[in-house]
Amino acid sequence: MVQADSPAAAAGSGPPESEPGGRLRALRRRLDPWLEPRRGWIVATLAVLLALVLGFHADIPNTVGNLGSLLETFLPWLGLALPVLLALALWRRSAVALAAVLLPAVVWANLFGGLLTDKSTGKGDFTVLTHNVAAANSDPAGTLRLLNDSGAQIVALEELASGAAQTYGKGLAAKYPFHVVEGTVGLWSSYPIQGVSVVDIKIGWTRAFRAEVTTPKGPLAVYVAHLPSVRVNFDGGFTAGQRDVSAQALGDAIEAEPIKKVLLMGDLNGTMNDRSLAPISAQMRSAHGAAGDGFGFSWPAAFPMARIDQILSKGGLKPTDSRVLAADGSDHRAVAADYRY
Structure with a gap:
């Protein structure tokens, strides 16, 4: 009868785990599941797909329900998938x-x-x-306090309902002696305003205009605009056709502006990632992108998910700060920026 020569032989070949060789074998046993190529392939595939969507979002077509623009509106939120994928991989x-x-x-x-x-x-x-003050603003007095306390010298307001222009005109008169309202958009300023002209954004009524503001440092062409709303529905997908037409018209007007330093403020109903705003964003600089902190989401006010309220500039205007103000009676939050002329 053949007997084992030692306890180690009886237990199997190789050194015990207390010895260097044994510790290496134990480590390899622990790592073997992690190195199995068939484990986690579904998670890996999802991660690669997410990387492709993020990296090539501009190539996702808009032909079906404007899917590309819809994705780009909420593109930063795709980052929420990262911790989920990480947890699944672990x-x-x-x-x-x-x-x-x-x-x-x-x-x-x-x-x-x-x-x-x-x-x-x-x-x-x-x-x-x-600030898009909202036609159904639940607290106009609170909005007036926010505007008057903002420290801004130039204020653009959108979605001025019937009668609201008079309310805001009276409430802002002490701090902003110069103002102009065209249609449902208006401009209030501590500096003189002249050269006002309506900008036709192809919607049949006035929601954009251009004015020249004379700052202590020099002239400034200011555009105020409220582009058409977009809709998300099951039948038509992301409906933004009219918004896109208006964005092109507004971009053409700004491109033809004779004054070098140009400022655009308003509710553009689109983010700077949205390719459909390229006629505007390709020639202008976002104040928040250049001088902000965080994503600067402004809508909806209760839980902001996208920055569709924009302050943009060109011609050498330098943004030095950008911020989102506290919620008021509107469904949007006001956004502000500091500029060096």
């Missing part, structure tokens, strides 16, 4: 899935990581503010 104990999750994480950080830092550089020469 649960599956898959190194392949973990490596794959890094791909969309890097792409998302490249797209939006810069928004997470405070880029403000201090006070400018003047402050501007834009």
